[in-house]
Amino acid sequence: MTESLKCGKVTEEEKDQIRKLYTRKIALTELFSTLSKCNLETCMGFYDKVVMDYGETTASFQAWWEEAAQRYGWPSREGGSWKVDFETHEVYLVW
Amino acid sequence: MTNVFDKKNITLVLTEECNFRCKYCYMVKKNNKNILSFDVAKKTIDYLFENRDLFPEPESSWDFIGGEPLLEVELIDQIIKYIKLRSYQLNHPWFESSWFSMSSNGSLFGAHNVQELLRKHGRRLEIGMTIDGPEHIHDMERVFVDGRGTHSSVVKNVPLWLKQFSNNNSSTKVTISRNNLPYLAESVLYLFSIGIAQVNANVVFENVWESGDDDLLEQQLNKLGDTMLETGLWKTHSCSFFNDFIGKPLSKENDQNWCGSGHAMVAVDAVGNFYPCVRFLEFSLAKKPAIMMGNIYDGFDTKVRDRFVSIKRSSISPQECMECEVASGCAWCPGFNYDNDEEQAADGIGKRAIHICKMHKARVRANNRYQEKLKEIKDLEGPSVMGCKDGKCESAKTTGKVVGKATKEETSQIKQLFLRREALADLFLLLPEMDTPDGTYEQIIEDTGKTMQAYNDWWDIMSEKYKWESGGSWQINFESGSVSVI
Numbered sequence: 001m002t003e004s005l006k007c008g009k010v011t012e013e014e015k016d017q018i019r020k021l022y023t024r025k026i027a028l029t030e031l032f033s034t035l036s037k038c039n040l041e042t043c044m045g046f047y048d049k050v051v052m053d054y055g056e057t058t059a060s061f062q063a064w065w066e067e068a069a070q071r072y073g074w075p076s077r078e079g080g081s082w083k084v085d086f087e088t089h090e091v092y093l094v095w
Numbered sequence: 096m097t098n099v100f101d102k103k104n105i106t107l108v109l110t111e112e113c114n115f116r117c118k119y120c121y122m123v124k125k126n127n128k129n130i131l132s133f134d135v136a137k138k139t140i141d142y143l144f145e146n147r148d149l150f151p152e153p154e155s156s157w158d159f160i161g162g163e164p165l166l167e168v169e170l171i172d173q174i175i176k177y178i179k180l181r182s183y184q185l186n187h188p189w190f191e192s193s194w195f196s197m198s199s200n201g202s203l204f205g206a207h208n209v210q211e212l213l214r215k216h217g218r219r220l221e222i223g224m225t226i227d228g229p230e231h232i233h234d235m236e237r238v239f240v241d242g243r244g245t246h247s248s249v250v251k252n253v254p255l256w257l258k259q260f261s262n263n264n265s266s267t268k269v270t271i272s273r274n275n276l277p278y279l280a281e282s283v284l285y286l287f288s289i290g291i292a293q294v295n296a297n298v299v300f301e302n303v304w305e306s307g308d309d310d311l312l313e314q315q316l317n318k319l320g321d322t323m324l325e326t327g328l329w330k331t332h333s334c335s336f337f338n339d340f341i342g343k344p345l346s347k348e349n350d351q352n353w354c355g356s357g358h359a360m361v362a363v364d365a366v367g368n369f370y371p372c373v374r375f376l377e378f379s380l381a382k383k384p385a386i387m388m389g390n391i392y393d394g395f396d397t398k399v400r401d402r403f404v405s406i407k408r409s410s411i412s413p414q415e416c417m418e419c420e421v422a423s424g425c426a427w428c429p430g431f432n433y434d435n436d437e438e439q440a441a442d443g444i445g446k447r448a449i450h451i452c453k454m455h456k457a458r459v460r461a462n463n464r465y466q467e468k469l470k471e472i473k474d475l476e477g478p479s480v481m482g483c484k485d486g487k488c489e490s491a492k493t494t495g496k497v498v499g500k501a502t503k504e505e506t507s508q509i510k511q512l513f514l515r516r517e518a519l520a521d522l523f524l525l526l527p528e529m530d531t532p533d534g535t536y537e538q539i540i541e542d543t544g545k546t547m548q549a550y551n552d553w554w555d556i557m558s559e560k561y562k563w564e565s566g567g568s569w570q571i572n573f574e575s576g577s578v579s580v581i
Contacts (some may be wrong), residue, residue, distance in 0.1 A: 023544030030547055031540065034520040037214055038527070046527035053540075 004092040007074040007082065014068065015089050021061040028054040100355060103152035105143065106160050106362035107131060109170055111378045113162040115200050115245055118236045119272045119299055121431070124378040125162060129365040135391070136174050139363050142391045144187050149395050152359075154192035160362075160373055165203040165222075168212050175216050176529055179522045183539075184532075191514040195220040198268070200237070201249035204256055213259060215525065218517060224249065224256055226267050226291075227275060228282025235274050250289070257290045266293035271312075273303050279315035284322060287332045295335045300431045302450045309457035316461030324468050339466065341424025342459035347417075350407045356429045357388065357403025367391035371403050374430020383434050386444075402444065403429070411447045425455040495581030498564040501557060506576040509557075512550040513573075519543045 010018070032054060035047055065082055068074070072091075074082060080095035112127040113120075143150050157178065159171050175195055182190035195216065201224035203209055213220065226249055227233040234244025257265050267286060271279055276298075283294050298304075298312070316336055323329045323337075354360070357371030369388040370376055377385040389396035406429065409417060416422060432445035501509070523539050554569060557578075563569060567580045 023548050024540060026547045026551075027540045027542075027544035030516065030543055031520055031523045034524045038524055039211070039214070043527050 002094060004083075004094045005075065007091045007093050008072050009089050010068065010072075010084060010091060012089065015084060015086060018061075018064050018068075018084055019086055021057060021064060024057050025054075025061055028057060100152050100359040102154040102156050102359065103143075103150050104156045104158060104355065104360040106158045106360065106373050107136065107139070107174065108161070108362060108364045108373060108376060109159055109164050109167040110162040111365075112166060113200070114166065114202060114239065115163065116238055116240050116242075117200075118238070118274070119270055121374065122162070122379050123381050126378070129378070130167065131170065131363075131365045133170060133173050133177075135365065135367045136170070137177055138391045139367055140174070140178055140181060142395075144181060144185055144189070146395065147187075149397070150361075153188055154194070155189040156194045156196065159195070159197040163200055163203070164197040165199050165206070165209055168203075168206075168208040171197075172212055172215065175220070176525050179518070179525065180529060180531060180535075183518075183522055191511060191518045193219065193518075196223070197221075198223045198225065200225055200245065201252055201256070202245060204252040216521070217259065218521060221260065222256070224253070224267055225269075226250065226253070226286060226289075227269055228278060229285045232275050232278045232282050232285075236270075236272060253289055253291075265291050266295055267291050269294055269296040271296055271298045273305070273308065276308060276311055276315065279312070280319035280322065283319050283334050287328060292331065293333050293335075297335075297426065298451055298454045300426075300428050300435075300448055300451060302435070302448070304450055304454055309453040312454055313457040313461045316458060317464060320461060320465035320468070324465070324472060329469060329472075336458055337462050337465045338424065341462055342421040343423040344420050345408070345422040347409070350409050352403075352406045352408065352411075352429065353427050354429065357400055361388065361395075363391075369395055371399070372430060374428060375433065379430060380434045382437070386433065406444060411445070413447065413449065416447065416449065421456060421459040424459075425451070495567070495570065495579035496564075497577055497579050498569070499561045499578045501561075501571060501576045501578060503576060505553075505557060506571065506573060509550070509553050509571060510573045512546055512553060515546050516543070516550060519546060 028050065032050055035043060035050060038047065068091075069076065069082065074091065075093055076082075077093065077095055080093050082091055083094050084091050108129075109131045110127075111122070111125055111129045113122070113125055116125070143155075157174075159167075159174075161167075164171065178193055179190070181187075182193065197220075199222055204222065204224065209222075213222070225237070226246075227235075227237055230244065230246040230250075233246040233249075237245045237249075239245055239248075269282060269286070275282065279296075283296065286294050319334065320337060323332065323334070352358075354372070356374070360372045362370040362373045362376065364370065364376055368385075368390045371386060371388060373379060375386040386399065387396070388399040411427075411429075411432065416425070419425070427447045429444060432448050434445070435448045436445035438446075519539055519542055523543070526536060526539075557563070558565070558569065561578075563578055564580055569578055569580055571578050
């Protein structure tokens with residue numbers, strides 16, 4: 001059973017920032033899976049580029065949440081994660 | 096004004112050369128001179144993409160034809176890559192809905208370059224293979240240029256082919272001529288025995304059938320049908336000679352042409368000329384000159400297209416066909432009609448050839464017998480738990496528990512998103528080997544993100560709207576809209 005706690009709200013600009021990182025992360029996850037079909041010889045450099053891109057995106061995504069949580073003083077708990085509702089801009093702690 | 100079909104079938108004639116010289120092949124003027132260049136292919140693709148008013152169909156199917164298309168694997172690879180990239184750049188609807196196919200003689204299927212092609216484009220590329228039956232039957236017609244039989248060169252590739260196309264209900268096409276008619280049952284049963292589930296067969300349209308051939312066809316079909324029914328093969332295998340829908344009278348309203356030549360179909364040759372279909376190219380015609388529909392430089396000739404659009408069953412068939420009590424399923428080929436009809440002017444399209452009339456009637460008799468026996472078996476067995484019909488088991492394809500249904504419009508939305516997601520992934524995979532404008536990498540990532548989000552949102556909204564049972568992941572059948580949880 002998933003539980004959640006409302007923590008606060010983000011601004012329109014902040015919502016856009018995290019939404020962009022989120023969609024980039026799911027895009028790279030999706031596209032990464034297709035690289036298993038790539039010819040190693042042709043794709044070696046490209047594979048490295050996507051891995052690096054994914055790593056940087058994930059790090060930026062994580063850093064955004066940590067900075068926002070610190071700025072707004074959102075609660076946290078072990079095994080939990082924050083989520084933002086892109087429609088209402090409300091942020092929840094989910095566990 | 097023309098009807099818009101769901102799919103435009105575009106045939107690119109890559110080469111008029113083949114490593115086989117099958118005795119019944121309608122491509123009578125094979126040569127190694129006319130090979131499509133990538134430059135002409137690009138201009139053709141650009142023309143088709145940029146003239147949406149002439150080619151408005153929502154989907155496209157690109158058929159690579161020869162000769163033997165697998166003689167030109169590198170060209171096929173270049174063409175598919177260009178179609179994927181160009182349709183993406185132009186935001187053309189065919190980006191998500193382009194499918195690729197070819198019919199091969201199968202001898203080159205195991206080659207490294209063919210396997211590489213499948214690795215890159217396999218999700219949207221289907222390769223059919225032609226086998227006529229066991230060695231002594233296949234080799235009667237299907238021979239190399241030097242006359243040697245080709246059976247072993249093809250059959251060695253069958254296990255690999257079946258493995259790679261197992262999801263598509265492996266099928267093959269068999270052409271029945273006078274030579275192989277006495278072995279029809281043996282041939283089809285042989286194909287079933289090597290793992291092919293579906294055999295599409297037809298008798299040749301040419302004026303070759305003699306008195307008694309119809310009786311022989313009926314005997315062969317009865318032998319095949321009886322074996323399928325006695326051994327239970329009917330549950331898992333099918334042969335197109337047996338079908339619920341053939342052998343019925345057709346109403347006057349049922350007046351369409353047999354195929355979409357010149358209408359839903361367009362063929363393009365090595366120099367960029369358009370044709371109604373491949374049967375109207377010079378190398379397919381024994382007696383008549385080619386019929387063209389313009390070219391990529393001067394434009395597509397809609398007047399010729401309109402002549403083809405106007406072909407109706409009633410406009411080309413003799414009265415006896417219009418009044419025939421077993422008309423359904425009796426085929427004709429506009430290309431063969433054109434070549435065969437000597438009374439027509441060279442630019443006429445031709446009356447319907449009826450050389451297969453007795454053969455069709457023999458097929459109907461055998462089919463009726465088969466369907467009656469099948470009904471008896473089904474009645475004895477009671478309701479079919481597998482939902483098998485005509486040898487195809489629909490429910491075998493469905494996995495998981497059905498938890499609901501989406502509307503037609505909703506199903507179309509998720510199908511479109513699914514296809515776009517796949518198309519973007521396919522294009523992304525090709526980036527390392529293509530020259531693309533700056534920003535393409537970023538553009539694909541951004542589009543994939545938007546598509547994935549829309550895709551995930553669809554499932555969230557629909558599952559909430561219909562309260563679908565969860566506990567696994569959902570999947571939807573794009574045909575029926577049925578949603579299951581697995």
